[in-house]
Amino acid sequence: MTGRIILLGATGYTGDLVLDALLRRGVRPTVAGRDPAALAALAERSGGLDHLVVDAATPDDLRKHLRRGDVLITTVGPFERFGLPVAQAAADEGAHYLDSSGEVGFVRTLHARHHHRARETGAVMLPAFGYDYVPGFLTAALALRKAGPAARAVDIGYFADGPIRRGISQGTRTTMRDGLILPSARWYRHRLVDERTASRVHRFTVRGPPQVRVPRLRHRSPLPAREFPSLDAVTVYNGWFPELSRLLSLYSALATPPHASRRATGSPTC
Incomplete structure (x- = not known):
């Protein structure tokens, strides 16, 4: 079974750029964020995408939506403040993780805390996958x-x-x-x-x-x-x-x- 692509932070500036790039390539992700009204409007404007209302700061809220093999793309920053619960949820559930972080401290902490757990669940952790670096x-x-x-x-x-x-x-x-x-x-x-x-x-x-x-x-x-x-x-x-x-x-x-x-x-x- 092919996993979903979930874009967290889709209503933000960077999330909008990522969503546009995915749509232009024929990929229809599930968009996710914490603002129900903005999220619903974005999903409808983008051709009726599936959408999830989740809070990046609450790993349990996100974890219940993730499945092994999903691809989670997150643009919610600053990552030092909001990124680690998201990475933890992905690692625990076996979802592949990508982010747009450029924050070196966050990348190092993510590796130290979640790399081994991700390997156990078969997930790939790929931080800093953006303009830098x-x-x-x-x-x-x-x-x-x-x-x-x-x-x-x-x-x-x-x-x-x-x-x-x-x-x-x-x-x-x-x-x-x-x-x-x-x-x-x-x-x-x-x-x-x-x-x-x-x-x-x-x-x-x-x-x-x-x-x-x-x-x-x-x-x-x-x-x-x-x-x-x-x-x-x-x-x-x-x-x-x-x-x-x-x-x-x-x-x-x-x-x-x-x-x-x-x-x-x-x-x-x-």
Whole structure:
């Protein structure tokens, strides 16, 4: 029996983009969210889709709707706040899990808490399956294959054209604000180390003169451990707001709690 595709957060900004992409490919998911009126209107507007009223913050509420083999796509963020109960429900019920998170702390916690349970129930857990970090992983992998075994480090920069401020959802804004005071993971000397977010400013040349970019997130990358074992360092930068690079870096330094700063300035080999 083929499982359903359930899209949680379908009435939100990112959920709407995912729903449109699915429909254009002939896929008719079950849409889910906590607002009955908005959900019913969306389902009707999209051609009479099935819909479920569920609260992402309550795993029992979601779990009763999931079956082994279902595919659960969630866009409900910030994931640090709302994502773990959803992932737990999917892992417990054997539903394959995908999310659009770009939050490194959440991804690491999800792996620690739910990876083994998902394997027991036959579920696949696939977080961070969105703008960050799939395009960067694929591009970096192509570049490293071309460079060969001599490559020891890779920097990945994310950029956006057009009026980015009008294209950011409320959840993404909250994630960005919260992320500036949380440590970020960087692959360095064959291990993950925590550093202060936005502690570095880097210049990329992208179809023109050098541009200043601020790293917002550094994350666990599958590149070193799997296909590129000789890779010493992977660093990810966010280039959405180049004119605010220095200001955001200063804000991060002032707002980061002392214990996080000590952790960030420790030796990366410890």
